[in-house]
Amino acid sequence: MLSEKIVETLRNAQIEIPESHEIEFIKEEKFGDYASNVLFLLSRKLKKNPQEIGKEVLEKIKDDSDYEKIEIGGNGFLNFTFSFDFLRKELKKVLEKDYFFFDIGKKRKVNLEYISANPTGPLSVVQARAGAYGNALANLLRFVNYDVFTEYYINDCGTQVDLLEKSLIYRIKELKGIKSEFPKGGYPGEYLIGIAQEILEKNLPEDKWRSFLLERIISWQKEVLNKFGINFDNFIYESSIIQYQKKILEILEKGNLVYEKEGALFFKSSLFGDREDRVLITKDKRPTYFLNDLAYHYDKIKRGFEIIINIWGPDHHGYIPRMVAGMKSLGFDTNNFLVILAQQVSLEREGEKVKMSKRGGEFITLEEVLEEVGSDPLKFFLLLRKPSQHLTFDIELIKKATKENPYFYVQYSYARICSIERYGKEKGYDLDKLLEDVNLEYLKTKEERSLMLTILKFKDIIIQAVKEFAPHILVYYLLELAEKFHYFYEKERVILEDLELMKARVFLVFCCRKIIKKILEILGITPLEKM
Numbered sequence: 100m101l102s103e104k105i106v107e108t109l110r111n112a113q114i115e116i117p118e119s120h121e122i123e124f125i126k127e128e129k130f131g132d133y134a135s136n137v138l139f140l141l142s143r144k145l146k147k148n149p150q151e152i153g154k155e156v157l158e159k160i161k162d163d164s165d166y167e168k169i170e171i172g173g174n175g176f177l178n179f180t181f182s183f184d185f186l187r188k189e190l191k192k193v194l195e196k197d198y199f200f201f202d203i204g205k206k207r208k209v210n211l212e213y214i215s216a217n218p219t220g221p222l223s224v225v226q227a228r229a230g231a232y233g234n235a236l237a238n239l240l241r242f243v244n245y246d247v248f249t250e251y252y253i254n255d256c257g258t259q260v261d262l263l264e265k266s267l268i269y270r271i272k273e274l275k276g277i278k279s280e281f282p283k284g285g286y287p288g289e290y291l292i293g294i295a296q297e298i299l300e301k302n303l304p305e306d307k308w309r310s311f312l313l314e315r316i317i318s319w320q321k322e323v324l325n326k327f328g329i330n331f332d333n334f335i336y337e338s339s340i341i342q343y344q345k346k347i348l349e350i351l352e353k354g355n356l357v358y359e360k361e362g363a364l365f366f367k368s369s370l371f372g373d374r375e376d377r378v379l380i381t382k383d384k385r386p387t388y389f390l391n392d393l394a395y396h397y398d399k400i401k402r403g404f405e406i407i408i409n410i411w412g413p414d415h416h417g418y419i420p421r422m423v424a425g426m427k428s429l430g431f432d433t434n435n436f437l438v439i440l441a442q443q444v445s446l447e448r449e450g451e452k453v454k455m456s457k458r459g460g461e462f463i464t465l466e467e468v469l470e471e472v473g474s475d476p477l478k479f480f481l482l483l484r485k486p487s488q489h490l491t492f493d494i495e496l497i498k499k500a501t502k503e504n505p506y507f508y509v510q511y512s513y514a515r516i517c518s519i520e521r522y523g524k525e526k527g528y529d530l531d532k533l534l535e536d537v538n539l540e541y542l543k544t545k546e547e548r549s550l551m552l553t554i555l556k557f558k559d560i561i562i563q564a565v566k567e568f569a570p571h572i573l574v575y576y577l578l579e580l581a582e583k584f585h586y587f588y589e590k591e592r593v594i595l596e597d598l599e600l601m602k603a604r605v606f607l608v609f610c611c612r613k614i615i616k617k618i619l620e621i622l623g624i625t626p627l628e629k630m
Contacts, residue, residue, distance in 0.1 A: 120137055125178060131170065135176065139175025210248050210402070219260065228441045248333065249333070251333070266282055266291055267291050270292050400431055444489075476498075517629070539603050540603075546590045
């Protein structure tokens with residue numbers, strides 16, 4: 100790992116490394132490869148000029164032959180440029196079998212809950228964004244040896260399901276020719292008409308309507324998730340965890356964390372940093388969503404999860420402080436409780452905003468978009484921005500086979516490397532056998548170095564993405580790697596008469612392919628060998 104090499108260099112020179120030490124990638128190659136903020140931190144601690152400290156540090160590490168140069172940059176940074184020989188030596192490791200081994204997670208148990216849409220209709224593209232992100236995050240954490248359990252929480256109780264049932268009854272009456280008023284706040288989507296027709300055709304008794312309705316919608320949601328390439332370890336129902344409501348109240352009462360006011364029961368969430376106390380039981384004796392969410396999270400704690408991660412929709416921002424307060428009151432270490440918000444998604448078609456869905460009523464359904472663009476391209480586009488940012492993308496762009504389409508651009512780099520291998524075999528070369536004896540000193544050009552360096556960033560990128568629980572970082576890296584590869588490919592031939600140079604370049608592009616393939620797999624996307 101390149102950042103580890105820099106830390107090792109500083110330690111071997113007995114240079115103090117402050118706790119907040121950071122190493123980052125340098126965007127402009129002329130300034131170096133990696134930058135350390137060690138000079139800034141030491142200058143602040145020692146009350147000395149960074150340039151003065153920098154000269155002392157450089158004197159201690161200037162003879163390390165693994166660097167082409169080490170320079171004092173601006174703002175107290177120390178810039179490192181690795182030597183070509185060091186990069187070649189590190190590149191040799193990439194095709195080794197254990198190169199992908201990480202043990203960051205140490206098998207700690209993670210509960211990752213995402214999507215968890217109310218069973219009130221088809222899944223939307225906003226929920227698809229949470230799905231793509233959650234799936235990629237689960238894959239990423241498993242890759243570095245966390246024991247990840249994915250979960251989908253189904254709210255099969257409460258006001259929204261009551262409104263859904265009333266909306267269904269309206270549709271049944273409509274089909275029977277009975278005039279009635281559509282329920283206020285109900286669900287107008289046409290999907291309920293089909294369910295109403297099924298109920299009438301099956302002649303189901305009225306006491307079976309609600310359960311049939313929920314089963315049908317949940318079944319739809321599962322089918323669409325399967326088409327999207329997302330599978331959950333568990334689907335858990337709200338109705339199965341409300342048994343823990345009493346236990347939650349007992350825990351909070353024992354801690355003197357509840358009180359009654361105007362007939363309602365409140366939790367003292369303000370004691371834990373929330374801006375106000377929260378209702379657990381309403382004055383008409385109905386449990387709130389918050390109480391049920393505490394019951395659900397108590398169930399997660401009870402099942403032994405050490406880290407709990409939730410990916411919620413954009414309208415839940417104000418809900419986070421009360422859940423943090425609740426988790427603290429249940430004795431859970433909230434450093435291991437994370438909520439990620441997946442913001443809104445807007446769709447365009449050649450610059451024009453896509454109007455409302457015909458089937459979804461008020462939103463574009465995931466199924467509609469999948470039918471038009473496919474699962475893998477959609478996942479890629481949904482991961483193009485960090486989840487906290489609003490995301491807009493053009494449906495027509497996803498379908499274009501041009502470099503302007505980032506999904507195509509990345510996949511094309513992988514397919515090009517596969518085509519190099521096929522071409523080599525057509526020329527009679529057994530490339531795998533040739534690579535058993537390869538001399539990487541034949542790699543000398545700036546394009547080769549740039550691609551090599553980008554490949555070797557892989558481990559640092561993985562660690563950064565895990566640390567920030569941010570798989571979108573892998574997408575940014577993929578685009579950079581694809582750009583470096585395409586630039587190299589357009590400048591240099593790979594299969595050529597100079598056997599030693601060919602072997603070195605084949606090794607380089609095979610390393611690139613290995614990294615691209617692994618990251619695409621983490622993102623839940625199948626690498627394409629032909630396009």
